[in-house]
Amino acid sequence: MSDINQLKEKGNAALTAGRNDEAIEAYSEAIQLDGSNHVLYSNRSAAYLKAGKLELSLKDAEKTIELNASWPKGYSRKGAVLFAMQKYDESFTAYNKGLEHEPTNQALLQGQQQVKEALINLLLSQQNMDIDPPESPKQKPKEPSPPPAKKQQPAEDENLPENKKLAKSEKEEGNAAYKKKDFDTALIHYNKAIEHDPTDITFYSNIAAVYFEQKEYRKCIVECEKGIDIGRENRADYKLIAKAFTRIGNSYRKLGEFKSAKTYFEKSLSEHRTPEVKTLLSDVEALIREEERKAFIDPSKAEEEKEKGNELFKKGDFSNAIKHYTEAINRNPDDPKLYSNRAACYTKLAAFDLGLKDCDMCTKLDEKFIKGWIRKGKILQGMQQPSKALATYQKALEIDPTNSEALDGYRTCTMAVHSNPEEVRKKAMNDPEVQSILKDPAMRLILEQMQSDPKAVQEHLRNPEVASKIQKLLESGIIQIH
Structure with a gap:
């Protein structure tokens, strides 16, 4: 075992120093000695990732999860390597799976956010400029569904009507200016392109892209709507219509109008479904839910509901008291006293697991909230877990060494643990x-x-x-x- 630990430490030191191949070799030797150690596979996955050996890194990350499916770092490793492979949807899924096991894990949350930002940037970079869009069916009546032609041959250009040639030339001038971030000049050329050919959605789309870059989001929306109308009239490619809807959605999101953004992302998906837009829709739906949650918060109404719960608790009507405490929590989710009160109801109804969950929320919101620790200790005593209760009362006494409830609980649990330690251990072994x-x-x-x-x-x-x-x-x- 000491050999395994030495090899692991050797690998860790090499990885920290940037000696990736040496780290891989050390971890591999350790794995040969203990092929069931998920931490070794996790570390080697990190080393492979740093060395740019992505397929091997992914294989080790998956082995890590196979060996210990509840360990969040395995999912973090998998998410990171899939991100490096630019498999953003799979990366997002990996991070999400990890969060099912540990919803507050910062590495997983940060990884998921990184994927979201990458998807949004990818989408914006793809849609901001339609440099060479597919020709519309109107331009080629004999080919109702022509494939995109990203780079037309000079011979094809010569077959275009004169007005379309001039429009294309102006668009290219506009694109060149756009790339230099000379947005005023880009607008001049795109508008001239429309003068020559007002039937092409791309020109309106490019004007909208300029306004988006200039943070003129209302103007961006107007141009997109013009482009959508023109595109529908001239039977433009549905993908171009979808891009315009997406850009409107992104503009509304930037304006903080999330419900409007949701509407337009849904319209975009009805035209053409892409993973990037699905992610944008999910993201904005989460923002809407958070807005609604915040709008619902009202401490004064929470206090009213708490008082109703208190009255019912005194009467012994614990089930209905829970309803009022739950409503109070919805109205003011950051008040630890509300969770403590609901935990007391759950305890009376012998719903110990729910009571523990509320006690943990109490102490998470306020580590110094002694009643949360005491109530948790009592629940653990009721569950015949004196060792855990003892540790919990110890936490309470660290806050107030003179608290009588905490002292009584601590003494009782100490006697229980020491009077029959074998029984305590036997129960613990079932965990x-x-x-x-x-x-x-x-x-x-x-x-x-x-x-x-x-x-x-x-x-x-x-x-x-x-x-x-x-x-x-x-x-x-x-x-x-x-």
């Missing part, structure tokens, strides 16, 4: 998380070191992942530190 920790070869080695050298505990506690596992074992009564 899947405890079983997983004890099966981990690295953790077994650490526990052995702790027995032979108590000072080793402090060293291991510096590693957040190890510290979390040790804390779990302490709470479960599996180990004790004196």
